[in-house]
Amino acid sequence: MLDVEGSGVERFQVEPTKIVTMDFDLAMTLDCGQVFHWEPSGDGFVGTIGEQAVFVEQRGDLLRVASASSRWDNEQGQDARATVARYFALDHPLREICASFPNDPAMNAARDFCRGLRIIRQPKWECLASFICSSMKQVAHIRQISHKLRERFGEPRRIRNEVVYTFPSAERIAASSEKELRKCALGYRAKNLLATARQISSGDVDLESPTQLSDTELRARLCDLPGVGAKVANCVMLFAYERLSAFPIDVWIERVLREKYFPRARKLNVARLRAFTEKYFGSHGGYAQQYLFHHARKSRAKTNRKGTHRPFVTVPRVR
DNA sequence: CTCCAGGGATGAT
């Protein structure tokens, strides 16, 4: 396994600094299913932003930040605050964004529930790879896959007496094999992740260049990649390309749309739902989607499939 | 144990 002590990479700690925030809820932002690798540490969280290991802790409107990285990665030193502020999109006008949401009961409930949730700016490859692995997986298991990929193929970073791992580059994944990837519980997704990594590492596809493409063109480019369909493409557009109108439709959102916006409707295929979401939720549809998603997931968790509360607590059977 | 999950690719109507 990887030996942090003996890896030969010198590291240093940046002094903890503070960031003043407004309309930001760190825990909810990290727990809403848009990103999969942050872990609780003390009263905050540890994770990586690109190649940097980061600790973040929220106290009211204050964010305490500490970071560590390899020496040559961070010559400029104290820009951890700028890195964190950009990653968490603290510059998004959240008040205005929420005010732009449509005024209906489901949306209002979600907006109230998700106060302070921000759509973050993720590294493109990391986001793309994570969502290729997300197909037919629960959030908890995507987190497990992310962790295994990092542990096996990423680089260790020490932060606050803990070890976190960077997300492996496309080159590193491409140099792997389907067999190795399957050890990370990827199942049939291994083939897609490997094929996409190869297209990127070969230079055939550049994730950084298409930033000036239209949403439609960017979506088409992403859908050319193995394992990427409309849903995954929209997630990557929203979470990594800052296309805030992208509206991923997964099983949760489809359920919300059917129940809250089309109760008792026949002939409701995905195409019709898409037409509706694009005109109804507008230019910040991605934010609206994430609020609806998180609210549905967190409030449905304790109820059964019929949406009614369980009449009694189930007791584990003693064997 | 059973159910189902931030779907996509493929082949059948």
Add this chain to the structure above:
DNA sequence: ATCATCCATGGA
């Protein structure tokens, strides 16, 4: 163009 199946895996 729409619809049905299969694909692996493990958390709840």
